[in-house]
Amino acid sequence: MRNEGKHIVEFLQCIFAQDYPADRMEVIVSDGGSDDNTPQAVTEYAKRHPNLRLVHNPGRIVPTGLNLALAVAKGEIIVRVDGHTIIDQDYVRRCVEALERTGAANVGGRMDAVGKGPFGSAVAAATSSPFGVGGARFHYSDREEWVDTVYMGAWPRRIFDEIGLFDEELVRDQDDEFNYRLREHGGKILLSPNIKSKYTNRSSPRALWKQYFQYGFWKVRVLQKHPRQMRLRQFVPPSFVLSLLIVLGLWFLVPKGWIGIVAVGGGYIVANLAASVLTASRSGRRHLPLLPSVFAILHVSYGLGFLVGLVRFWKRWGDKVGSVPRLQTKSDVRS
Numbered sequence: 001m002r003n004e005g006k007h008i009v010e011f012l013q014c015i016f017a018q019d020y021p022a023d024r025m026e027v028i029v030s031d032g033g034s035d036d037n038t039p040q041a042v043t044e045y046a047k048r049h050p051n052l053r054l055v056h057n058p059g060r061i062v063p064t065g066l067n068l069a070l071a072v073a074k075g076e077i078i079v080r081v082d083g084h085t086i087i088d089q090d091y092v093r094r095c096v097e098a099l100e101r102t103g104a105a106n107v108g109g110r111m112d113a114v115g116k117g118p119f120g121s122a123v124a125a126a127t128s129s130p131f132g133v134g135g136a137r138f139h140y141s142d143r144e145e146w147v148d149t150v151y152m153g154a155w156p157r158r159i160f161d162e163i164g165l166f167d168e169e170l171v172r173d174q175d176d177e178f179n180y181r182l183r184e185h186g187g188k189i190l191l192s193p194n195i196k197s198k199y200t201n202r203s204s205p206r207a208l209w210k211q212y213f214q215y216g217f218w219k220v221r222v223l224q225k226h227p228r229q230m231r232l233r234q235f236v237p238p239s240f241v242l243s244l245l246i247v248l249g250l251w252f253l254v255p256k257g258w259i260g261i262v263a264v265g266g267g268y269i270v271a272n273l274a275a276s277v278l279t280a281s282r283s284g285r286r287h288l289p290l291l292p293s294v295f296a297i298l299h300v301s302y303g304l305g306f307l308v309g310l311v312r313f314w315k316r317w318g319d320k321v322g323s324v325p326r327l328q329t330k331s332d333v334r335s
Contacts, residue, residue: 108150
């Protein structure tokens with residue numbers, strides 16, 4: 001996490017309210033250079049909870065933060081919990097039980113999105129629908145099933161000994177890359193609706209655009225490293241944006257180029273409006289005015305980010321090397 005001073009106490013309270021035995025659990029907070037009171041709040045909280053530890057993440061990105069925490073973790077099972085997320089009281093216990101019951105290499109639950117304000121609430125509704133996020137089932141599935149990825153995750157520690165840590169090249173999408181390596185080594189990933197958490201999603205158009213642009217941008221490096229990891233759903237947004245750019249270009253070059261704009265843009269508008277009406281009927285009619293713009297931001301930002309990534313990384317198609325450290329105790333981790 002980074003700059004979570006307004007929420008860190010609530011976050012820690014839900015961690016320490018777990019019904020899992022407290023003497024069998026350690027809590028490691030990885031802070032990415034917060035310039036608010038987050039580190040001080042964690043340090044103060046640790047005075048009452050000796051099994052709480054703070055590590056500093058100078059890399060300021062998720063994979064370096066995760067890897068630093070993993071380097072000092074002592075437990076046989078690793079449970080990841082991200083900032084902006086509040087987990088249910090039985091979250092840890094449910095993760096441990098699912099791992100032991102199924103033999104899965106990674107387990108996780110559905111990401112129940114919660115938004116702040118009208119736009120944030122519409123984002124929560126959009127990202128909980130197949131039209132918004134494709135086949136990423138952890139956004140909306142309510143049944144236990146084997147999947148290709150889950151939200152956050154919980155693993156036996158031995159998994160990191162076997163396949164390494166998170167790829168520190170990837171600012172985003174490091175979980176997708178890691179889960180592909182896990183599946184490539186024969187591991188299975190379980191989505192369980194009994195593992196519950198609430199995630200506070202982005203609540204402004206700008207923040208949402210930046211988030212999904214980065215998802216698309218870094219997905220290109222995942223594609224270059226693991227072509228078989230990709231799913232058809234992940235190519236739909238960039239294909240749509242590319243088609244839109246092409247027909248916009250033809251509009252200026254061809255006498256009847258406007259037909260292409262009507263076909264591509266009109267087709268998307270119809271699909272978007274239909275999905276917005278359907279989503280609003282399930283999540284609440286109040287979301288309907290904002291849902292079309294939210295869907296458009298999700299799709300266009302991801303698609304454009306992917307296309308920009310293709311240009312940015314066009315020379316790296318033969319470069320499958322990432323930055324995946326091996327798991328070892330790091331004596332230089334500051335606490």
